[in-house]
Amino acid sequence: MTGESLIGNHTTGTAADGGEGAAGEVARVFAEAGVVGHLHARDLADDRQVALAADEQVVIASIVKVLLVLEFARQVVAGVLDPTERVVVRAEDRLGGWGVAGCADDVELSLRDLAYFAMSVSDNTAADVLLRRVGPDVLPLLATELGLERTRVVGGPRQLLETMLADVGARDGAEFARVFPGLDAERVRAMRVFDPEHTTSSTAREVTRLMALVWRDEAGPPSACGLVRELMRHQVFFTRLASGFPPGVEVAAKTGTLPGLHMEAGVVTYPDGGRYAVAVFAATRGLAARRIDVDLAIGRAARVAVDALRAAARD
Template identity: 70%
Template sequence: MSTPQRIAGIFDAVGVDAHLHAVDIDSRAEIGIKADEHVVLASIFKILLVLEFARQAAAGQLDPTERVVVRAADRLGGWGTGGCADDAELSLRDLAYFAMAFTDNTAADLLMRRVGADVLPLLAAELGLTATRITGGPRQLLESMYADVGARDDAEFVAIFPTLTEERVRALSVFDPARTTSSTPREVNRLLGMIWRDEAGPPAATAIVRGLLARQIFWTRIQSGFPPDVRVYAKTGTLPGLHMEAGVVEYPDGGRYALSIFARARSGQQARRIDIDLAMGEAARTAVEGLRDQH
């Protein structure tokens, strides 16, 4: 049985359709399943956002210690500062840390305001990411969800969303790669490869991105598939029924592999499906082992 067939079996066992791409950062050997189809990025776009922050910091265009106050009107809910009861003051570099490590939407939104939302499509174009589409940040994503269901605020959305049918949920624009921030698994890995080879900006900037990817607190997806001596750098993305993660694994022998996995549950919208997360880890390890066996 081929490696792609084994990976497909892993995902079939938990009832998901998946897009996957794995590539050896140095030899460029690769394994893919629907790797060139467009997928919703959700919070994985924060890799590009933090890269732009790091490039501006390295160029002296902004001071990473600049202070930002996170106020009630800024909070978007979710992890990190979105759950604060009071105003919080952070530096720009700590906003980048919260956005990457905790997938903090509020921090990402404030960081995006500072670096310039219009700059991200330009960065994608500069790096040759022709399949990557940036339509906005976390605030725009949430606003599109509210508009699609007819909610005026958080409270109305929380009340309306559980009453929607699965078909109605899947019709939301945030699930359509043509109407929201999107890319392909292969192109996400191209970005990661450039970051690891210091081709996406000055070495000082790419080092910042790698350091922050190493600090993600979530471990149940790609990281769950690898032993402790394999170092994992990753960024999650989650929407109802969608589980995704992109990152790099580094082996003690120097092997470096970029992985992008986008899994969509065939039924149900539960946000917490540990079986899907763990299947992503198993698929990631299977893909990397397949690449290593090619040597």
């Protein structure tokens, strides 16, 4: 695992005491969990940062839904989309996973409820339907507008699923479900969804930049950024970033998961007003999608980084 460390001002690049210690402690957390990790954390007050392998390209999976919902919110504020517009999600729309994909019947809901499900339970079907209304070609343009030069968006949830089916030679989701468990790790990791050069990807540093832009109302109109922040506060998963922080500390975040890849990005807000954008990516040797030990390591690594930033601010 390669890495870098810095606690200092991103503009000047000057480091404060403790930077190497924080990155080293983060690296130890990852090593104890048996994962290859990438982390970036930034203090939104002064842009001090803690980084470990933060400029390496990584798969971001469902974290891209933050960009999707941001674009949705911007179009709502601009009057392009009506958030109360009703859509029907039918059987052929379902992609599997959480949310409306588990419904037995057609579901009618509003665009803003699609955004809610996409963010709160990472509903792939809701995100895919919403992407059709937002425009599938808009997200790469938004990333460019926001200065996210290392962020690449390759289609939406349906395109990623179709890529996975093609890579294993499956005709549909049912056949994929039968074939996938029998694949060895080498075959799985050769799939395009695991290659940052062939799927939606970014860097930990750019992901925290996106979070900072949203929290500073610099990613669009304040009301649009506010909607994204509110929806991120409704995420139901709490075993990753949130697990590292005590009660009273707010964590608004978005997860991303693929077999062997566990990630989360968000903003941690303390009662004293301190705000810290954090992005953590962990890759395991095995391919299990559920690893509570890895989730908890993500929380511990985030806490180490944020504690270092808070200590640096007090010095």
